[in-house]
Amino acid sequence: xxxxTEEPSTPTPTSTIKVVLVDDQALFxxxxxxxxxxxxxxxxxxxAGDGQEGSRSWPAPNPTSS
Numbered sequence: 580x581x582x583x584t585e586e587p588s589t590p591t592p593t594s595t596i597k598v599v600l601v602d603d604q605a606l607f608x609x610x611x612x613x614x615x616x617x618x619x620x621x622x623x624x625x626x627a628g629d630g631q632e633g634s635r636s637w638p639a640p641n642p643t644s645s
Contacts, residue, residue, distance in 0.1 A: 600626040601633035
């Protein structure tokens with residue numbers, strides 16, 4: 580009797596999550612940027628040093644746009 584086994588397949592992302600980092604500590608942003616950049620399903624799109632800069636630089640997401 581033989582039992583066939585299959586390796587589980589790795590899911591491929593159908594879309595990426597866009598990430599904007601906003602924090603006043605540049606070293607913290609650099610560390611998080613490295614982690615985000617290493618993930619296939621995350622896309623680093625920018626960063627800001629405070630909330631005002633972040634809200635001026637990147638508009639609020641619109642779920643109906645593609």
